[in-house]
Amino acid sequence: MTTFQRHRLTPWLLMAPQLVIVLVFFFWPAFTALRQSLYVQDAFGLGETFAGLANFTRVLASRSYHEALFNTAIFSLSVALGAMALALLLAVMADRVLKAGRVYRTLLIWPYAVAPAAAGVLWMFMLDPTLGVMTRALTTLGIDWNFRLDGTQAMILVIIAAIWQQMSYNFVFFLAGLQGIPASLLEASAIDGAGPWRRFWTITFPLLSPISFFLLVMNTIYAFFETFGTIDTTTSGGPGGATRTLVYKLYQDGIVGLDLGGSAAQSVLLMLMVGLLTLIQFRYVERRVQYH
């Protein structure tokens, strides 16, 4: 394609705002994190000494980091699988009922707009140990519910709130994916004698697998980062660190605890994890995007 070749300054003028923002607020902090992860600050923050990988070994050896890693894994996996399974089920149903599907879509996508922090508060209210509506139902079932004291219950609370909030995102994608499946394929399989159940598992589900994979990555990233608000408004990482995820720990150590070296090392570790996910994701994106 031809371009505006004669205008040499214009592209730089156009690029400048984005470049400045990215350099100042992305690369500068990212490199600061890289650098700080290799230094140890003294007690008063006045000096620093090169520490090699000491920050990393300290973080990786600490029990609380292992716990946070474990919490994050449980949390992300539960949220991703729960939100995706629920979304797929509802999307298949909505795809089936055709026109009414649009009404249901409106009824199901709005939680996307609810702040993760607000979603946390909503579910915290439903599950409030003393006056929560669901708490009473649980009590009649013989479950003693108090997420303020029980770490597992606290984890369940934030998982439910996150699934509730993330489901709609997956729903939009699954519904779009389902509606993108050519009718001729389904007709062919019907002529070949496949019933609805078989047809779903042999045609629809395999055709949705790229979307599912993409959503798995996106949900994991969501659970890693955006749920900070959900956790902070409800459990603040507690009780006893039972809902402290990697980002929550990073925040506590870096912002509250002012451990610059340790939090920088945690930042770098998180970046590596997300970078890995990005690489996997990129292989998926690569197939559909041409880089010019």
Added chain:
Amino acid sequence: MRYHRPGLDVAAHTLLIIGALAFMLPVILAVLASTQSPGTLFSGTLPLSFGTSGLDHYMTLLTEPVRGVGVPAWRLMLNSLLMALGIAVGKLTIAMLAAYALVFFRFPFRRCCFWLIFMTLMLPIEVRIVPTYGVVAELGLLDSYPGLVLPLLASATATFLFRQFFLTLPPELMEAARIDGAGPWRFFIDILLPLSRTNIAALFVIMFIYGWNQYLWPLVTITSADHATLVTSLKRLTIATDGTPPWHLATAMTVLALLPPVVVIILMQRWFIKGLVDTEK
């Protein structure tokens, strides 16, 4: 094609209705609770109807300083709105300009710029929250609107979408415009901008919601009540000093926090879905 099995249709509708109701339940309960008097609420049974307090708690929140925050909720909403608009407008502007340069110009280090920008695609601000705080502090922007908005602009999602969209336009469009005597700025304003309307609307919805719902960064960078945002202030009302939070206020505040973005998404549903599905493809 569909199988003619009425049973399946009934099952589908039933499931969808249950699903829709289940998803609405927490909000319905919160709305109901926000209209109850504290006494009714703390008696232990939440009545499944509107309470006697009506909009009293909302009025209290909006007019009087919120407990633990120091300013009324209208001020928090204004700050949230400014942050959301700042992020949405800011991102759209810089993203369109950058994508325009990347697609319609050839210049040295173009590929390099492309990668610099797209490396930011997957790393959200939460990963580098501590050093970002340091950078913003060094720039003297702590506890300010620019300090709140600017770091959240450092993401390439919108740039990526616009680039994708520009690449789908026939190159002849630009060639025709050049022959018709349009320079780069004319072409941008007369042709590209009007053609991008749908994409702009879609991204605006997504970015507005993203901006309004920000939590960690405002929590870290904002220290004065004058700049506090609504979502970040929610926690002030959910922290239970004596075991149970003031739920009549907490639910009302949550409803205030979720109403604007939910209204936006419902009104602009069509663009939102297009934008979401296009962005991530």
Added chain:
Amino acid sequence: MATLELRRLRKRYAGGAEVLHDIELNIDHGEMIVVVGPSGCGKSTLLRMVAGLETISSGEIVINGECVNAQEPAERDIAMVFQNYALYPHMSVFDNLAYSLKNRRTPKDEISRRVNETAQLLDIAALLDRKPRQLSGGQRQRVAMGRAVIRQPQVFLFDEPLSNLDASLRVQMRQDIRALQKRLDITSLYVTHDQTEAMTMADRLVVMNAGRIEQIGTPMTLFRKPATRFVAGFIGSPAMNFLSGNAGDLPGWLPRVPEETTEPLTGDISIGIRPEHIALTTPNAGQIDGHIELVEPLGSESLVHVRPTGHESRLVVRHVGTEQPDAGQRTGLNLQGPFHLFDHHGQRLATRPRLADTTCSMEP
């Protein structure tokens, strides 16, 4: 009114690939030049260089005696019609036509006068308020033409403007474009891959192949005396038959061929015979017999594919008349000529003027 000259024009891409080699072309006032060639021959690149959309590696483009190499497209006073029309989708037909005038700060009343004139000329006056997506293919084509006409440019450039239309509309539009071009008397460069379109529209034809001009001339000159084997094969439908072989052992059934050249034949040569210059006859009555392999009926005529006995290649014969021979039959072939001879580089070998060239139609 303008002349257009291309002087030793070359195009090399950054990778080193040279797609145009030393293009020389002189176009007169009001002339319609059609550039034709297979896809990838460089014809579109050539057109886009004239428009100023592609850079020039070396050589000159001269409009009305002035070198325009350094000028922006808008400064060259050219107008272009694109294959996909490139109408601005968000603008009404009126605004599409008016855009170039607006960019040149033409006064409002003059813009509306000229838009209306142009719309009358192209019979699109009723469509001025519509958006491009509300128009049919033919109407879009007319709007694209209008956008070019309204500027009253020195030179018209057409980049396969009819290839997105269906066949019947294409025939109609090529007559319309031709009539309009003659009426406005604007120098035009027209690129197409369709040789019928090229033949019917051109004052002069330029046949291109692999980045070079093979031949320039009137359509009938190119048809009667193709300068290269490529031109011979490209111009005319159905395509010319070729028989290749060594000049030393030409098949005996081509007795008249050597007599036609003015110079001795050596090495590998190709002999071209147009399908209409072969006649079917009864077996043993022609120079050679063959086997009918396939008959394609076209209505008033049929294309008969015959494999001459003892030969690999098939010959296509244009057989006029509604009665058609049957596939599988034996037939005699009467090769009437003229023959076109090409050396092993594909260059035409000079031939003697033949009586048959002028009296062909008189033969029984």
